[in-house]
Amino acid sequence: MIKTDIIIIGAGPVGLFTIFEAGLLKLRCHLIDSLAQPGGQCSEIYPKKPIYDIPGFPSILAGELVDNLMKQVAPFKPGFTFGEAAMRIEKTADDKFIVTTIKGTKHEAPIVIIAGGLGVFEPRKPPISNIEDYEDKGVEYIIKDPAFYQDKECVIAGGGDSALDWAIHLTEQKIASKVSLVHRGASFRGHLDSVQKVIDLADTGKINLVTEAEVVGLSGEGKIEKITIKHKRNGESIVEADHFIPLFGLKPSLGPIADWGLEIEKNAIKVDTLDYSTNVPGIYAIGDVNTYENKLKLILCGFHEGTMAVQSAFARIHPEKKNVLKYTTVNGVTGF
Numbered sequence: 001m002i003k004t005d006i007i008i009i010g011a012g013p014v015g016l017f018t019i020f021e022a023g024l025l026k027l028r029c030h031l032i033d034s035l036a037q038p039g040g041q042c043s044e045i046y047p048k049k050p051i052y053d054i055p056g057f058p059s060i061l062a063g064e065l066v067d068n069l070m071k072q073v074a075p076f077k078p079g080f081t082f083g084e085a086a087m088r089i090e091k092t093a094d095d096k097f098i099v100t101t102i103k104g105t106k107h108e109a110p111i112v113i114i115a116g117g118l119g120v121f122e123p124r125k126p127p128i129s130n131i132e133d134y135e136d137k138g139v140e141y142i143i144k145d146p147a148f149y150q151d152k153e154c155v156i157a158g159g160g161d162s163a164l165d166w167a168i169h170l171t172e173q174k175i176a177s178k179v180s181l182v183h184r185g186a187s188f189r190g191h192l193d194s195v196q197k198v199i200d201l202a203d204t205g206k207i208n209l210v211t212e213a214e215v216v217g218l219s220g221e222g223k224i225e226k227i228t229i230k231h232k233r234n235g236e237s238i239v240e241a242d243h244f245i246p247l248f249g250l251k252p253s254l255g256p257i258a259d260w261g262l263e264i265e266k267n268a269i270k271v272d273t274l275d276y277s278t279n280v281p282g283i284y285a286i287g288d289v290n291t292y293e294n295k296l297k298l299i300l301c302g303f304h305e306g307t308m309a310v311q312s313a314f315a316r317i318h319p320e321k322k323n324v325l326k327y328t329t330v331n332g333v334t335g336f
């Protein structure tokens with residue numbers, strides 16, 4: 001049994017910063033994440049994209065923000081259970097919670113803070129019968145590091161910003177040796193300037209743009225070699241490729257947390273904005289996973305929510321103590 005003061009479910013940017021704010025109050029945290037690494041969406045979806053609205057950083061790559069957060073929280077020696085989804089929560093006789101993961105790892109604490117973001121990540125997969133056979137053998141649903149595609153022939157599928165942006169990036173930065181963009185419709189859902197850029201790159205022969213078509217077949221010995229495209233009007237064609245990257249988005253799903261007796265609205269956990277507590281005393285929800293009037297799904301707002309939640313957690317854990325706000329400029333950062 002792992003015992004701590006606060007169990008944080010989700011090691012995205014919001015869960016990570018909460019360790020720091022809890023640490024200032026001398027509260028220890030242990031984080032559980034179904035992914036193998038910290039950072040949530042920042043690491044999993046857009047590690048190489050710059051973020052422009054983190055206070056004090058005119059621009060910072062999402063992956064770099066995660067690295068910085070990990071450095072910032074290091075003095076507070078957080079524990080991590082990575083690669084395991086939190087599945088069950090139970091209350092003990094002495095008013096604590098036990099959170100059990102899919103692998104049976106048990107964690108006990110008087111406070112649980114859910115920072116589960118979009119929930120357990122599940123990419124929307126195209127209905128190609130053998131697609132799972134090629135996962136990590138040429139099929140990727142998320143581009144983590146564009147350098148992985150250096151000098152490779154890539155087929156991207158999708159009609160939103162992600163598909164357009166990556167097709168442009170892999171082409172303009174001369175990363176992939178060939179980029180095909182396959183889209184079911186005749187028009188795109190992405191930003192107009194991105195759509196125009198793709199059309200311009202297609203006109204100059206730099207992108208192979210295939211619209212009103214979809215990928216229906218994958219073949220190759222042990223890895224992707226050929227991709228079959230079905231055209232709405234004129235039959236099928238075959239494209240040679242090293243990678244097939246369907247970018248159809250992620251399915252937002254709260255996963256097991258949805259059955260924990262919490263008040264849920266539109267796939268998010270309802271909270272009281274006084275302290276971001278849920279309807280279950282001792283359980284808080286912060287970051288993208290919560291909902292309230294005027295909610296903004298921004299990292300900046302999640303940092304505030306985590307800060308407020310740990311203040312309230314402190315009062316629950318130490319009802320006899322009065323917490324006086326101390327500036328870090330005055331007290332510094334004293335770790336454990």
Ligand SMILES: Cc1cc2nc3c(=O)[nH]c(=O)nc-3n(C[C@H](O)[C@H](O)[C@H](O)COP(=O)(O)OP(=O)(O)OC[C@H]3O[C@@H](n4cnc5c(N)ncnc54)[C@H](O)[C@@H]3O)c2cc1C
Binds near residue numbers: 012039041045115256
């Ligand atoms: C392409 C893109 C660009 C963006 N740009 C910006 C921007 O410029 N500025 C900005 O402020 N925001 C931006 N965002 C939004 C920002 O990324 C989110 O607001 C932020 O990641 C939310 O952080 P979080 O910690 O709440 O959740 P997440 O980052 O979603 O992390 C949640 C974590 O919880 C884990 N988890 C969920 N359920 C469980 C479970 N049952 N057990 C174990 N682990 C679980 C997940 O695996 C995940 O790692 C962008 C988002 C995207 C997709």
